[in-house]
Amino acid sequence: MKCELYEELFTGWINKELSAEEKGVLEQHISGCDHCRTELEALQQLWGHIGQIETPEPSANMSVKFYAMLDTYKESVKEQRSLWADIKYQLSNFWQWQPRWPMAYNLVMIVILVVGGYLLFGKNKSDDQDRQLQALSSQVHELKQTMMLALLENPSASERIRGVSYTSEIKHADKQVIDALLATLNNDPNVNVRLSTLDALTHLAGHPEVREGLIKSIVEQDSPLMQLAIADVMLKLQEKRSVNSFKELLKQKDLDHGVRDKIKQTITQLI
Amino acid sequence: MLKVKAGDLDRMGMLFERYNRQLYGFLFHMTYQRELSEDMVQQVFYKMLKYRHTFTGTGEYIHWMYSIARNVLKDHWRKNKQQVQHEGVEAAETIAGGLVPDEAFEKKQAKAELHRAMGKLSESQREILALSRFQELKCQEIAQILGMTEGTVKVRIHRAMQELKSIYVKMER
Ligand SMILES: [Zn+2]
Numbered sequence: 493m494k495c496e497l498y499e500e501l502f503t504g505w506i507n508k509e510l511s512a513e514e515k516g517v518l519e520q521h522i523s524g525c526d527h528c529r530t531e532l533e534a535l536q537q538l539w540g541h542i543g544q545i546e547t548p549e550p551s552a553n554m555s556v557k558f559y560a561m562l563d564t565y566k567e568s569v570k571e572q573r574s575l576w577a578d579i580k581y582q583l584s585n586f587w588q589w590q591p592r593w594p595m596a597y598n599l600v601m602i603v604i605l606v607v608g609g610y611l612l613f614g615k616n617k618s619d620d621q622d623r624q625l626q627a628l629s630s631q632v633h634e635l636k637q638t639m640m641l642a643l644l645e646n647p648s649a650s651e652r653i654r655g656v657s658y659t660s661e662i663k664h665a666d667k668q669v670i671d672a673l674l675a676t677l678n679n680d681p682n683v684n685v686r687l688s689t690l691d692a693l694t695h696l697a698g699h700p701e702v703r704e705g706l707i708k709s710i711v712e713q714d715s716p717l718m719q720l721a722i723a724d725v726m727l728k729l730q731e732k733r734s735v736n737s738f739k740e741l742l743k744q745k746d747l748d749h750g751v752r753d754k755i756k757q758t759i760t761q762l763i
Numbered sequence: 764m765l766k767v768k769a770g771d772l773d774r775m776g777m778l779f780e781r782y783n784r785q786l787y788g789f790l791f792h793m794t795y796q797r798e799l800s801e802d803m804v805q806q807v808f809y810k811m812l813k814y815r816h817t818f819t820g821t822g823e824y825i826h827w828m829y830s831i832a833r834n835v836l837k838d839h840w841r842k843n844k845q846q847v848q849h850e851g852v853e854a855a856e857t858i859a860g861g862l863v864p865d866e867a868f869e870k871k872q873a874k875a876e877l878h879r880a881m882g883k884l885s886e887s888q889r890e891i892l893a894l895s896r897f898q899e900l901k902c903q904e905i906a907q908i909l910g911m912t913e914g915t916v917k918v919r920i921h922r923a924m925q926e927l928k929s930i931y932v933k934m935e936r
Contacts, residue, residue: 500917506924507895509902535924538877538931542896544870545878547788554787554801558779558808565812566772724802754798 567650649682659692674705710737716748723758792893880931888923
């Protein structure tokens with residue numbers, strides 16, 4: 493046999509996967525072929541040396557980030573109920589939150605309008621059906637928006653995350669929505685909510701006011717997790733105007749070491 | 764509506780505990796960048812979380828994980844073509860640094876040199892060596908991950924080893 497035909501066996505030899513029979517075949521060949529014998533010895537030695545190359549350990553940060561991601565994911569998925577379930581849920585709490593939230597009134601009015609619209613639409617086949625349908629869909633849209641804004645005020649973090657996730661269903665995020673999201677990004681006490689909000693806002697980065705809000709938010713964040721995440725977003729958006737805010741952040745003496753490195757790296761990548 | 768079993772997501776935490784170091788090691792030997800590798804681990808687990816319904820249960824979970832990791836890598840290389848080599852050299856030097864006794868240093872420097880030589884292999888050669896040597900996967904497992912026959916895997920490992928040897932020998936001079 494030609495030497496090339498032994499290539500497969502070479503690999504099996506050095507990583508010790510050969511059967512006794514295969515081993516015999518190769519041993520027989522190298523006993524008569526100096527070239528292959530030296531080659532096999534060299535590769536065996538190299539294989540051993542590669543095995544001595546150290547693999548570094550991941551930092552603790554990796555685990556922290558993973559579990560934050562998992563938690564956020566769990567909460568957002570677990571609570572994916574239908575809009576109707578939400579309306580029912582909010583209505584059941586209506587009397588509790590009425591004094592605090594004038595928005596509830598709004599909500600009920602819209603529900604009445606929607607239901608009324610359905611009834612009207614079902615009975616009356618008039619000419620301006622289309623117009624009514626359009627009005628109805630804009631009401632539904634408004635309802636979603638109201639729903640979202642209401643959820644952002646909920647005391648439960650998972651409800652707030654759900655509110656944030658509604659953003660993806662709102663076709664045209666207006667100023668009210670954007671302001672509410674930015675306020676959540678800067679002020680929400682729960683880091684998972686803030687992370688979800690950052691994610692939602694990243695999808696809205698087409699709006700100039702979102703970009704500006706994100707840049708301003710850099711110095712507002714005190715959790716390393718958020719600081720890292722926002723640096724990633726700025727990099728993704730290639731937002732050069734964020735460099736000044738990052739430099740500002742670097743002035744903070746108690747800034748986490750890992751974050752400091754990441755920010756420095758982000759700055760160099762942005763300039 | 765998506766019905767999610769609670770245990771399904773908790774299982775992801777278990778898988779992370781079990782495989783995060785291994786996956787990180789693979790990504791590190793492919794990119795030579797620690798922080799980037801950590802980000803990629805996060806991306807891989809996020810994708811597994813998001814697409815866990817598409818995992819059919821045929822084949823091992825770990826093979827699926829490597830397939831996703833390879834996609835993440837490909838994606839990264841498509842976007843940052845020019846960076847790999849340069850960073851590779853830097854990382855190897857970082858590993859070589861630090862205070863060690865003289866006699867150990869020789870060895871340590873040689874290791875760094877070898878690691879740097881591996882950085883000069885093509886991505887697919889580096890990958891197959893990383894999987895077989897650092898990840899200690901059997902050729903048959905690598906065949907599943909890469910979608911090749913076991914024979915092809917063995918031949919490719921051999922060629923990668925020969926290539927590495929020739930790069931390494933040239934560097935030593
Ligand atoms: Zn021979």
